[in-house]
Amino acid sequence: MVTATALEERLLELAGAVPDPELPVLTLRELGVLRAVRVHGGDGDTVEVDLTPTYTGCPAIEAMSLDIERVLRAHGMREVTVRTVLSPAWSTDDITAEGREKLREFGIAPPRVRHGDGPVPLALGPTRTRAPHTAHALSAAQDAHATDTAAEPLRCPHCGSADTELLSRFSSTACKALRRCLACREPFDHFKEL
Amino acid sequence: MTATGPAARPATGPAPVPVTAALALGDDALVLSHRLGEWAGHAPVLEEEVALANIALDLLGQARVLLSLAGDEDELAYLREERAFRNLQLVEQPNGDFAHTIARQLYFSTYQQLLYAELATGDGAFAPLAAKAVKEVAYHRDHAEQWTLRLGDGTDTSHERMRRACDALWRFTGEMFQPVEGLTADWARLEESWLESVTDVLGRATLPVPQGPRTGAWSAGAGRQGVHTEPFGRMLAEMQHLHRSHPGASW
Structure with a gap:
């Protein structure tokens, strides 16, 4: 069982609050594309983020990655790596109820x-x-x-x-x-x- | 030490990548994507232009993932010679009229949906991509089916054009079911399901199932071995010339 540290929870929250570049009414959390945030290194300033694309060819994934990097660096992270993960495949069921309403x-x-x-x-x-x-x-x-x-x-x-x-x-x-x-x-x- | 989002589920470990198969599937997606992109600015109506471009974008995304499994995606796409491409001859066929494009879409997307559905169930290197892409391809196949019905069961002209297109591309469809090194699939069963599905759509579209050969001397297909049809060289020249003329250019 892995446990998230308070820092990771906070970073997940920050990355999750980034708006979708194509549908700015939604955040990445509401869209359900943010999979995980891991902090590495003794200094605790190296972070890896798992992001999943909505569609395999969705060009927005690059803008999302850049936005996440920017936000997490602004929060004091020295090194931010955004990994694209395909599995398990994103589904529209991953959009939250508030996301649907928006x-x-x-x-x-x-x-x-x-x-x-x-x-x-x-x-x-x-x-x-x-x-x-x-x-x-x-x-x-x-x-x-x-x-x-x-x-x-x-x-x-x-x-x-x-x-x-x-x-x-x-x-x-x-x-x-x-x-x-x-x-x-x-x-x-x-x-x-x- | 992991904070997980609500959608996180357990990930599976990486499986070894069969390079030949990654190139075969990746080149199918890349080449068809490029062909569909050629409709931009030329499609019969705006909605169709957007639809074909969106299908092309899905395929390009699949190609990027697949080619990245085999090596450097840009080098593979832009710097290989014609004989090094492993795509089916079907996908490199010119767009022709709209009916030809739809017939090519019907044949290929039906195949891709069946194959990816099978690859998605295993734990091979392609399972994660296949599981994702098969849902996109379902929309491609539906798009092709709806147009086949509309053109086949439409006016005399649209019926005749759709019939001609289905006939012309029929001989390229046997190649799809030749086993690909590194892909575990029941090819005979795939072919059976493919024939059943295509026959069903053609029937509902009041179109005859083409009678020509799909395999043997009078059929086509050695794309998986790197032998391509004449129009492919010109397509590649257009696709690659910018990168070859200005290596490493970016904007």
Whole structure:
């Protein structure tokens, strides 16, 4: 059993308070990407931080590393190393409840909580060129296909309506999809379940 | 002496890296990423440009991890000659029209999802990456499937173009199931699952399953041995020329 020292707890708190470079409403702690902080050396001023990327190719990881280094150096750490760890893989379930709430307030539909591993749940709308009856059959078939679909419906972050459609599976970043609310007509980003 | 965040779970020890396999998987991801990146500024609609670029970014991230397991990522990407690349011939095929790109995505992402799902379950050197990437690839495959359905079951023109694209790339798909040194996988079962999945999507898209050979004399594929098709040299020239002209340049 390893025990964290008071210093490590404090450094974890500091690193965790760093805002996400792409979604500055969230801190790294709320995003769930900070895995561990270890202090080495007799002088207690060498620290190693474990950080996990949301997506393998997420370019924000470099900005996060630099921000963590800056903050911990400012707190008197002489040497800061940020390691990227892949395992266990980050999941949108690692986003805290307050993180989800902040995303919603920011206008991004938060990811729904997933239950176990399996196929990635997707809300599949009809293609816009398709006749309505065929479209319904297609989306019903695919709802059945997505066995892992979260129980809660995806809601518009602006008006709360569950009546939304998918515009594009990939939005401004790989982690988001672009949707439109059919009630208030506002387009919005959805943080995809991963 | 460790303070752990809420997501920390026990880590597994490092496994030895089979370099040949790291290059094969890494080059698949790198080369396809570059091909998809070529759509930037050319995709039919803005949303699609963003989608293809995001898929390319996922693949580039995977390539960086895989190539770093095999050596220096930049040296491997920018300084190897064509014959040293170990990617499948499928991924180096030119983008063609949008239907060709989607057919290539359907074939490759279905393969990658099945293979990575298998690699993720073991405790090999690729398990951590595979476990992470398989979730990203599920979205790539879904994207390709939705477009295959839309184009195949669309207008006469889109149907015909999608059919032609699926036919043209079919002969490159047998290579995917040749065993790769250092990868433990049930290749016959992977191929069976792949055929089943692709047949299902094509069927729903009202497209015929291509009839041409996937293996043997009239098929293609020796990319894993470093033999590539003619367009690959030009792609590499474009990908590597800046680094070769200005070694060590940065901004």
